[in-house]
Amino acid sequence: MFTDFLYLLRRNGLKVSLTEWMALVEGLDKNLHNASFTGFYHLCRCLLVKSEADFDAFDRTFLEYFKDVPFQQEVSQELLDWLNKPEVLTDYANWDEIQALKNMGLSEEEIEQMLKERMEEQKEEHNGGSYWVGTHGMSVFGNAGLSPRGIRVGGQSMYRRAFRVAGERKFRDFRRDNTLDTRQFQVALRHLRQYSGLVDLPPTEFDVDSTIKDTAGNGGVLKVRYKRPRENTVKVLLLMDSGGSMDYYAQLCSALFQAVSKSGHFKDLKVYYFHNCVYGRLYQDPTLLSRNSVPTDWVLSNLPGDYKLILVGDAQMAPYELMGGYYGRSGREDGPRCGMDWLRLLKGRFRHTVWLNPSPRPDWGPYWSQTYDTIAQEYPMFPLTVDGLEESMKKLLSR
Known part of the structure; x- marks a missing residue:
């Protein structure tokens, strides 16, 4: 079952053993995924991924293999296309002091609820305003806007005022080209080490090589040797x-x-x-x-x-x-x-x-x-x- 998925995981660098794969089959047989696609995803990740560093590679492989399975994402692709406006606002013509104060008074929970409502209401592209999900305006949703706080949707970080990024992928920080913990x-x-053996310290570090050499030269009678410790x-x-x-x-x-x-x-x-x-x-x-x-x-x-x-x-x-x-x-x-x-x-x-x-x-x-x-x-x-x-x-x- 899903043998091609196993081979795809391996081709993408995930070292999945047959033992781990059979454990997945057994877990499915016991309905540990609760007969849901999301449960199947979590079961696969639990049994087949050995390190957090591989989470992102697993996610990409999973999406590649199951790309035809219907998936309800947080932000629709149509909305993301509307928000794909790489040109940058060059002035503060859209700044609204009163609207900025109103936005500052909104809680994160209120903004989250408002975003859900807007995404249900919005049927076309909007930019430069203060109500819809758009760009270059005073709205608390969208990107490249002037609101002092809100949720970034699509686009790239500019003013670093968003408290969340809608639809952001998880586990990216564990990749080797991402930031660190x-x-x-x-x-x-x-x-960052440079060792020197020329430090003025007594010989307190056990010298394995000299001990073996001198013991062998002494007819097998143990001669323990020490050396000066190396120091960074x-x-x-x-x-x-x-x-x-x-x-x-x-x-x-x-x-x-x-x-x-x-x-x-x-x-x-x-x-x-x-x-x-x-x-x-x-x-x-x-x-x-x-x-x-x-x-x-x-x-x-x-x-x-x-x-x-x-x-x-x-x-x-x-x-x-x-x-x-x-x-x-x-x-x-x-x-x-x-x-x-x-x-x-x-x-x-x-x-x-x-x-x-x-x-x-x-x-x-x-x-x-x-x-x-x-x-x-x-x-x-x-x-x-x-x-x-x-x-x-x-x-x-x-x-």
């Missing part, structure tokens, strides 16, 4: 953007911080925070309070150049913040340098540097991509994904 961070950070010599300076557009990635950056803090295998770790770009002061916690800050010059003067510098941020800000002035979290800071000057000073001080970016390059206009492109020309920039983090660790270790 703390455990995945810790695994990827293990690549990597020192890391981690600078993280905090606040503003980075609030959208707060959970992801928290996972990175936890993974770095708990890794325990760096010789030294220094963590500081900045807002948008590095200026004259670096902060010791994400609140960016002046009383918990140190001069950036102090960091440049006191940390040797063999620290591995990792900056984390979306590289998105007003161009003047990067090139035109010296502004900090709460206004102008002392010093004649702009943000780009400070970034170049850091790059000149620390020989190995990378920039980890949780956000893709902005594609909704040249104004928004200016600072992203400028920083990417100065720093090797990698996406904050499993593959991106592993590649950045290799870059830090390259000579």
